[in-house]
Amino acid sequence: MSDLDDLYQELILDHKRHPRNFRDMPDATRAVDGHNPLCGDQLRLFVKVADGRVEDVSFIGVGCAISMASASMLTEAVMGKTVQEAQQLFADMHDLLTRNPSGIDPAELGNLGALAGVHEYPMRVKCATLSWHTLDTALNTDDDVVTTE
Numbered sequence: 001m002s003d004l005d006d007l008y009q010e011l012i013l014d015h016k017r018h019p020r021n022f023r024d025m026p027d028a029t030r031a032v033d034g035h036n037p038l039c040g041d042q043l044r045l046f047v048k049v050a051d052g053r054v055e056d057v058s059f060i061g062v063g064c065a066i067s068m069a070s071a072s073m074l075t076e077a078v079m080g081k082t083v084q085e086a087q088q089l090f091a092d093m094h095d096l097l098t099r100n101p102s103g104i105d106p107a108e109l110g111n112l113g114a115l116a117g118v119h120e121y122p123m124r125v126k127c128a129t130l131s132w133h134t135l136d137t138a139l140n141t142d143d144d145v146v147t148t149e
Contacts, residue, residue, distance in 0.1 A: 021058040021079075024060055032044070032137050032145065034131060034145075034146050035146075035148070036063070036148040036149075038149070041130050042062055043060065045059045045071070045134040047139065049139075052083050054081050059072075059131065063130070066115075066128050070128045074132060076111070078135065089109075090136045093112060093129075093132050097125055098125060099119040133148065
């Protein structure tokens with residue numbers, strides 16, 4: 001394993017052990033439940049949007065290290081972004097995690113690039129994308145639940 005892979009693994013484990021923005025948000029403008037039946041990951045994502053901007057985002061839930069780290073990293077990445085920027089980040093992360101031929105360079109995504117290797121483990125892709133699909137649902141629909149199945 002390369003030094004960069006080691007660094008990425010440590011970053012993911014740090015987000016699992018110390019998730020950022022792991023809290024309930026009673027004043028959220030949207031709250032959506034995400035569930036990955038295959039792995040058992042469950043989360044509730046809270047988004048507070050004001051004037052077209054993600055003013056606050058948080059989550060609660062339980063899941064594997066990849067799922068929880070991805071949700072934690074998501075909250076840091078979308079905080080303060082416009083809804084349009086958050087939607088583009090969802091598209092970029094979906095491409096990165098599923099390795100669609102869009103040519104996303106993980107380095108362009110900062111710390112989120114640490115999740116790039118997940119596409120090599122097809123059983124873990126749904127773990128990593130759960131929070132991102134939940135965000136997409138919160139920003140684009142009136143649905144209250146999203147599942148990876």
